[in-house]
Amino acid sequence: QVQLVQSGAEVKKPGSSVKVSCKSSGDTFSYYAINWVRQAPGQGLEWMGGIIPIFGTTEYAQKFQGRVTITADDSTATAYMDLSTLRSEDTAVYYCAKSRIVASITDAFDIWGQGTMVTVSS
C-alpha cells in the first residue's frame, strides 16, 4: 500500500516562499499524478494543482498560476509544492494526494499525505 509522508510544519513571513515535500513509498510513484490540496483553518478543501512525474506534466488552478510550482523527483519518489509571495490568507494545511488512475491528474484522490501546516505571520 502506497503511503505519502509530508515534511513538517512551517512558519513563514509574508512575502516569502515555502516548499513542502511529499515522499511516496512503493514503486509506482512515477505513473500516478500527485496533487496538492489546501485547507484553511475551519474551511473546506481547495485544489491547487498536480503533476504526473513520469511525464513532468503539470496543471495548476488559475487562482495560483504564477505563484505555485509543483515538481517531482523520480529518483527519490518525492513531489514538491513551492508557493511564493506568501500572505496571511495562505495559512492552511497543505495536503498532497495521489490520483487513483494512472497518468491522470483529473481523477479522484485515493491516497493522502498527513498534511503540512503552513503559518504565514509577521
Added chain:
Amino acid sequence: EIVLTQSPGTLSLSPGERATLSCRASQSVSASYLAWYQQKPGQAPRLLIYGASSRATGIPDRFSGSGSGTDFTLTISRLEPEDFAVYYCQQFGGSPGTFGQGTKLEI
C-alpha cells in the same frame, strides 16, 4: 469554474439512522468525475466514492453514491458511531477541480 453546493450544511442524526447528503453542481458534471470524501478532525480526507457510485477500496457497503448531471447523493444506510464526520463532494470534469463546502454529520 463549476461550483458544488452541498446540503444540508449540518445534519444531526443518531447511530442506526439513514443519512442522505446532497451535492448540486452549477453545471452538468459527468458521473465519472464525481467523488465523495470523509474527513474527521485532525485527519486527511479519505476517499469513499468515485465515479459517483463506485466504492473505494475498503469502504463498507453502507456507503453508497448515486446521481447524474447536476444532482448527486451520498447515502449512509445505517450510521455507525465512526461515521460522524464532515463529507465533501468533488468534481474533476471541469478545470479547476472543485470541492463542495462540506456537510457536517453530527450526533
